[in-house]
Amino acid sequence: MDSATSTSKPPRPRPHGPRGDRKHTPKVDTKGLYKRAIKESFVKLKPRVMLKNPVMFVVYVGTIVTILMTFDPNLFGPVQGENLRFFNGLIALILFFTVVFANFAEAVAEGRGKAQADALRSTKSDTIAKKLLPDGSIQEISSTQLHRGDMVKVVAGDIIPADGEVLNGVASVDESAITGESAPVLKEPGSDVASSVTGGTRILSDELSIRITADPGKGFIDRMIALVEGAERAKTPNEIALTVLLAVLTLVFLFVVATLPPVANYVSSPVSIAILIALLVALIPTTIGGLLSAIGIAGMDRVAQFNVIATSGRAVEACGDVNTLILDKTGTITLGNRLAEEFVPVNGHSMNDIARVALAASVFDNTPEGKSIVRLAEKLGATVDFDRNAAEGIEFSAKTRMSGTNLPDGSEVRKGAVGAIKGFVRSRNGKETPELDAAYERISQLGGTPLAVALNGEIYGVIYLKDIVKPGIRDRFDQLRRMGVRTVMLTGDNRVTASVIAQEAGVDDFIAEATPEDKIEVIQREQAQGKIVAMTGDGTNDAPALAQANVGVAMNSGTQAAKEAANMVDLDSDPTKLIDIVTIGKQLLITRGALTTFSIANDIAKYFAIIPVIFASARLESLNIMGLTSTNSAVLSALIYNALVIPALIPLALTGVKFRPLSANQLLQRNILLYGLGGVIAPFIAIKLIDLVVTAVGLA
Known part of the structure; x- marks a missing residue:
């Protein structure tokens, strides 16, 4: 204060300006990231994993059903048509890749966090600590044997064995392994902002006496690894609410599609189960369903790119809802x-x-x-x-x-x-x-x-x-x-x-x-x-307020009490970073809203692509405003677009929609115009082009 x-x-x-110059956390080795993500995409095909995403689980079930119908087209009753096995197999293949692409989006986002965790893990090593005994002598032990309250001595060249508070001495410490910043930091006792040291950092000059403040496996780096890895990431309240909304929309479309066979039979235009599944998958919000998790994970990753560690996605999301900044x-x-x-x-x-x-x-x-x-x-x-x-x-x-x-x-x-x-x-x-x-x-x-x-x-x-x-x-x-x-x-x-x-x-x-x-x-x-209130702090006397705030950002140079009370830690100890964090939180919400708008708007084009050709025999050809070649080409074109749009939007989901400092109403108008209108027009053009290609290569 x-x-x-x-x-x-x-x-x-460090030369931070008022905008909080963007500094990256330790460089992450991304070699093999996409290879691991592809592998993880198939691992996530387990039913218990897929069940967590209701929208993609419906696509998953549809894939299984169409695979069965590839082997037996008459599985659910006699169906007329040529090359049914081939057509059903194409639908099954496209649906399969739709699921894989959705898993890939999440796997890439998770992979970036795991790669960063690996980089942090490489800084953590089993070092020899010079433990100070009550009689003043020194005992050399493994850093993994240190406990809260132990006293250690470090001299120039030593790795600080665990998190602690400086009791005696003044020394320069290299924290580049944690912050990515090469400039050394002065550490001395008796100061809220210069007495806290982190295990894994290196002392460059002089010597320090340190009291350990963390038990083995519970240090700052350990917590950072667990957080950025995000293996057990809990969904945020907004994410849960949107998942429920998407599930309801999926259920609505399921009932709509289920009522089509009686109507089709009445107008002498019977529809196969495979086409009904294709129609259902085309209409449900698969785009946002496949990218929703990736957007949340990427939000935490973007915060990490600013050298800020968030304890949860809930904290990042709360930044987007902040009304008051203290x-x-x-x-x-x-x-x-x-x-x-x-x-x-x-x-x-x-x-x-x-x-x-x-x-x-x-x-x-x-x-x-x-x-x-x-x-x-x-x-x-x-x-x-x-x-x-x-x-x-x-x-x-x-x-x-x-x-x-x-x-x-x-x-x-x-x-x-x-x-x-x-x-x-x-x-x-x-x-x-x-x-x-x-x-x-x-x-x-x-x-x-x-x-x-x-x-x-x-x-x-x-x-x-x-x-x-x-x-x-x-x-x-x-x-x-x-x-x-x-x-x-x-x-x-x-x-x-x-x-x-x-x-x-x-x-x-x-x-x-x-x-x-x-x-x-x-x-x-x-x-x-x-x-929703956000604030920064670094001292022990700030801890109660940091705990009370919806978003509490503690400085890495601050006390252990402040770090434990906050739900974010700024590794650069730049108080103005809070303004950037609020911006990232709002960008997360904007990205989620924009892609949801785009996904739902896509349904209009897909509706006009499939419904008219399904009822072609009922003289509804006039509704085929895209001029699609046939029922089969229309279905395949809509499904291919539906599958390809997911990987096409992965970069946007990971980097986020470009942030603009506008009011809520202005943002809403902009998103409706750009992603709503764009979400209506883009698929009309793309589906028509895909139809021409599908027809040209003889797939339909």
Whole structure:
């Protein structure tokens, strides 16, 4: 959470812009991916597997029936016609490939996740760990024997044996095996964002003492492997609802087709069971039925391509429904490093006075803000005139919103939010000064963060911390607004400063002087209104809010508690990535809706292809607007198109429909025009062309 004092988060050394530059996870060896997917397509032909997809199960049953009719065309009664075995065999073959193509789409999507899991698994190895014993000695054991609470020591060149928290030391760690980013990351104790280490990463310099936080097989890489592999992927609520809808549509078409034989017999145009099966398969939504699972799996894969690990498809899908986005100011909306720009003395004190007191208040503050205050004070000639070893550093607290130093002579130096320092001075029987409020207003109106500085009961002045809004962030919030997503900025800054930053960034609302409890409160308030809420966090105090949010994104550099509470982990630790994740979630929903629209729209052309020629003897030739050659060629052409459209749409299902920041109504109109109208026109053209080819080669 943002604070009004020096609590900036150490930046990771990677060049992420406001759009969250797309970085891929460890490169996946895709050699043999399609070969494995083809093999898996046939493995999935088991009845118990096919039964999970009602639409494709109907096609599966139809395939079996037509295969039987290939051997005995009169299996369900006498049928007239020539080459019935050959015709039935062609129908059976096309239906078989329709099922295989649907399985192939799912297998390719799963295969990409499994290939990525293999790449991650290659980074996990059984290493030798230097376990620290209670007597201070070191015992070398296998990393698989480490348990939560064990202490280990790692030196330059060592592989960190398991997930843990840094207790002692400062070192550079190579996390490229996890993030794909070659720049090393500084790890040190006592920081929410730099003390967490991941098993499988390599220490490059110095040494660290680490407390293990995960039992064998339950580390971060183990969880990543299980998640991206997706072997037991649970269907999301929207996916389940759509599956039920497709099952109902299939049942409706089944009843429709079942009523055709009596009508056909009445008009002296009997229809064979094989043609009825072909008509049923052509009319049911096989396209979306075959691609539905692949779309969901690919959604998780696209999130992984942004170096984000989602715990489930439900989390990715929830991103698409997000109504409210809750963002910290520092590191997300602003660049993150608020630096001391100016000292403003008050109460009759000189610049040297405030520089000296500000330096004393910051000597134990190792945050970028604290270090910038020290640099500015030393630049002005200030020096430390007390024994640091005899002094006591006071860490920042979200409750007190102050930090500082207790000097050896009993004096108390504090810096922090202006309101907090006023309270501190009053508690020491000190007096406030109007100059403080004037300095506070001036700095706040500039969009900076004012920190008051006091010694015992006397205020010496204000530190101007300069905060810079990330370039392009306003445009991103405008895009979210057009999508109907409301943005809320949380900051520990005072209301005036927060208002300036909020206006410059273009957020819809903000909460100033926020505490950890405020995060949970605003999330619960939004959820009480029926909204889906997303937020980011990295500290232990963020864990309750991450767990409460519908979409909680934890930073990989954050604490173990934050990672466990969230349902997504950003390996790049880039808070702005949340905006990209929401975009991917909406793209998932758009893709699913677009392909569903296209699949159902296809039925119109297939209806006009088969029904008129079935009733040709009843003088309904005028309905044959496509001019198809014969009943057999019409049936085969419609089925071939029905089968081929599935693999043709696999790339779209995997990459997703191109996202555009439009409102729900605009997206609906666009999809109906593009995929609805396109879904009507495309099959008319394709089926006619296939009919010409089928007739030319003599298949019908």
